[in-house]
Amino acid sequence: MRVAAYVYPGWHAVAEREAAFGKGFTEWELLAGCRPRFLGHAQPRVPLLGSYDDRDPAAVGLRVRLAREHGIDALIWGVFWCRGKRVFEDALDAGFLGSPEGRTMPFACMWANRMPRRVLPVRRRDDPVITADRLVPSDVDDFVRFVALLAERYFARPNYLTVDGRSYLSIFDSTFFVRELGAEHARAAIAAARGWLRAHGHRDLHLAAIEPNAETLPLVRALGFDSVTHYVFLPDWKGPYLQDYAEYASLRASQWAGFATASGLPYQPAVATGWDATPRGADFGDARPDKYPWSPVVVGEHPERFADALRRALAFRSPVGGIDEPLVLVASLNEWTEGHYLEPDVRFGHGWLEAVRAARGS
16 A cells, blocks of 8 residues: 545645735745634644645755655645636645755545635635536546646656556546536547547546545446545544544545445555544634535644554555556645644644555554
């Protein structure tokens, strides 16, 4: 098993967010401004190495080097694409690939098929969790253009991550992708992208469906996906406000095999260091909405408990096999405003990274 950590590329100012939030805005402001909202609430989260601009090769290289030294085998970068428009690409293109570490560290792409939020922290209790302006439309031609861009810029690199010799790509919201295109066109889009890769001398895809819902899960194999996994698979989104880490990490591990059985595809297990998106939501006190980003909050998270969760993932064998060297997906290297990260913090020091080393060592 190889361990791959997701990377959120949103730690630098971009024009779209500056237009909405002001010059120089980044989510570091949300992180620093968050305050505890209940007794014992572990906020604010404080990076031990300080905040950073993820377009800076030196800053990114340092964090990549730490991850690799502690047992992270690869990084999965979120790529925001909407019909040719990209956001946050400089974190990958300049920060990571511009560093010496990024030219050798295995990496892959996840299509983050959402647009970033236009209001942060979220101040409307009546808004849906996913507003219409964040949805990413696509079609067969658009998906082929997207895969072609990834192939030319990233798949062709010697350190691009492969699974069974094929370029690894995952789709963050596979349910939305299938629902929007329809099953027939989703199948056609995946087949056309594979055809483009063959025609242009690129490796085939290993395409992973992230968190397909109960309706989509039985379809993904016939549509052309190769495996199933998750991004953050820890809290119960409809459960209580406060959820215990050890309890829910154990519950989620017990459900991994079912995703393989229901889909007919290998399941690559997903673990997270925690979950707390409180910094992304305005403080409504006891009147907080019972939905993202206010609820739920995972409590009791600790590096030792994360190490236990990672050990279970490393020991997992999918009941539907077929991958010689599967991945364990970790959320994440640096999604600080959702409370899941491996980067050092003031609370535990290098504890999250040391947990990876401990789990790998055992």
